[in-house]
Amino acid sequence: xxxxxxxxxxxxxxxxxxxxxxxxxxxxxxxxxxxxxxxxxxxxxxxxxxxxxxxxxxxxxxxxxxxxxxxxxxxxxxxxxxxxxxxxxxxxxxxxxxxxxxxxxxxxxxxxxxxxxxxxxxxxxxxxxxxxxxxxxxxxxxxxxxxxxxxxxxxx
Amino acid sequence: xxxxxxxxxxxxxxxxxxxxxxxxxxxxxxxxxxxxxxxxxxxxxxxxxxxxxxxxxxxxxxxxxxxxxxxxxxxxxxxxxxxxxxxxxxxxxxxxxxxxxxxxxxxxxxxxxxxxxxxxxxxxxxxxxxxxxxxxxxxxxxxxxxxxxxxxxxxxxxxxxxxxxxxxxxxxxxxxxxxxxxxxxxxxxxxxxxxxxxxxxxxxxxxxxxxxxxxxxxxxxxxxxxxxxxxxxxxxxxxxxxxxxxxxxxxxxxxxxxxxxxxxxxxxxxxxxxxxxxxxxxxx
Numbered sequence: 549x550x551x552x553x554x555x556x557x558x559x560x561x562x563x564x565x566x567x568x569x570x571x572x573x574x575x576x577x578x579x580x581x582x583x584x585x586x587x588x589x590x591x592x593x594x595x596x597x598x599x600x601x602x603x604x605x606x607x608x609x610x611x612x613x614x615x616x617x618x619x620x621x622x623x624x625x626x627x628x629x630x631x632x633x634x635x636x637x638x639x640x641x642x643x644x645x646x647x648x649x650x651x652x653x654x655x656x657x658x659x660x661x662x663x664x665x666x667x668x669x670x671x672x673x674x675x676x677x678x679x680x681x682x683x684x685x686x687x688x689x690x691x692x693x694x695x696x697x698x699x700x701x702x703x704x
Numbered sequence: 705x706x707x708x709x710x711x712x713x714x715x716x717x718x719x720x721x722x723x724x725x726x727x728x729x730x731x732x733x734x735x736x737x738x739x740x741x742x743x744x745x746x747x748x749x750x751x752x753x754x755x756x757x758x759x760x761x762x763x764x765x766x767x768x769x770x771x772x773x774x775x776x777x778x779x780x781x782x783x784x785x786x787x788x789x790x791x792x793x794x795x796x797x798x799x800x801x802x803x804x805x806x807x808x809x810x811x812x813x814x815x816x817x818x819x820x821x822x823x824x825x826x827x828x829x830x831x832x833x834x835x836x837x838x839x840x841x842x843x844x845x846x847x848x849x850x851x852x853x854x855x856x857x858x859x860x861x862x863x864x865x866x867x868x869x870x871x872x873x874x875x876x877x878x879x880x881x882x883x884x885x886x887x888x889x890x891x892x893x894x895x896x897x898x899x900x901x902x903x904x905x906x907x908x909x910x911x912x913x914x915x916x917x918x919x920x921x922x923x924x925x926x927x928x929x930x931x932x933x934x935x936x937x938x939x940x941x942x943x944x945x946x947x948x949x950x951x952x953x954x955x956x957x958x959x960x961x962x963x964x965x966x967x968x969x970x971x972x973x974x975x976x977x978x979x980x981x982x983x984x985x986x987x988x
Contacts, residue, residue: 607891609891616890617891618889619891620898621897645891647894688901691901691923696831696924697860697920
């Protein structure tokens with residue numbers, strides 16, 4: 549089983565960061581465990597924490613009153629959950645719910661924000677890496693909005 | 705006697721003359737998709753290679769190209785999975801066992817199963833794009849030792865629109881790695897949610913060993929090809945199944961022209977590097 553530091557270093561979003569930055573991030577992290585079905589964060593909550601999944605999966609959902617929440621994305625092992633900690637107004641945009649028993653690394657986003665303010669090189673690195681996550685999310689959302697399976701021609 | 709003589713005549717009359725096939729059984733896959741099981745009235749099995757298609761019709765309702773979704777090692781049964789999206793496909797889905805349908809073919813090119821031997825085969829299917837790949841999966845599982853990893857990445861619109869659920873479980877037990885995702889779902893779904901391209905990163909692929917086959921909406925295939933390329937898979941190791949307006953099935957009428965190729969004759973399965981240029985031409 550990987551240590552907290554090894555798990556963070558192996559995650560794509562942090563891979564290749566300078567050792568001192570990895571140490572700093574590790575210092576902001578702690579292992580947490582949740583049963584399935586636990587709401588980690590709700591839309592509008594302050595985004596002072598984000599997560600790296602070690603085991604299990606987490607769904608991002610949109611709620612609307614009087615109906616079941618709509619599950620729009622799931623994240624799995626090695627993937628981060630949450631980017632709002634890095635971008636104003638630092639609030640969650642979606643609900644995050646465990647859909648299996650989960651082992652996560654909870655990272656103190658508020659603390660890391662402070663470190664980024666003090667060290668622009670770290671801030672740039674994290675901004676660049678999470679911006680990449682956002683680009684991938686945006687592209688995936690565009691793909692989802694096309695509703696390709698509902699309307700398009702397929703094969704023969 | 706007359707019907708029997710006619711059947712015999714059409715069986716050998718050439719690719720433009722339909723042969724009668726009796727519908728033996730039909731199975732509902734989703735709300736709008738059915739799998740039809742047919743047998744030739746003239747008794748000659750329809751030998752085919754996975755990836756090929758037939759032109760099929762139910763009397764007077766128009767003829768449509770449909771990929772064969774059956775087992776190539778069981779050619780005595782013609783199996784076709786049809787989604788009701790228009791007059792001709794709706795008529796096919798409404799056919800009842802015992803009815804006789806008209807079938808021409810098989811036509812077109814096949815999935816490159818020999819070329820795939822020794823490789824890690826990654827199959828990326830979206831929605832109704834899975835049936836054209838089903839025969840390839842069955843053949844590769846029957847010859848499991850010839851291939852490296854066999855990975856199916858399957859995306860659908862919603863959980864209730866996924867095809868072949870029970871069979872996919874059997875395939876898992878036979879050595880197929882399967883990752884499934886849907887574009888959206890309610891809380892009862894505990895699988896992946898998100899677009900099918902996200903599964904590519906999760907499959908842990910060694911790009912140098914991969915041969916990929918993909919079928920689905922063309923927009924989906926564009927995203928899939930781009931994501932595979934990002935992971936290092938060469939475009940000549942990616943094969944796509946393309947749909948255009950197939951009518952004659954034998955490269956005569958020209959309706960399915962895509963640049964220099966005729967999809968019904970030169971495809972529907974193409975090496976991506978051969979059609980990449982033409983798939984980028986918006987007017988085509």
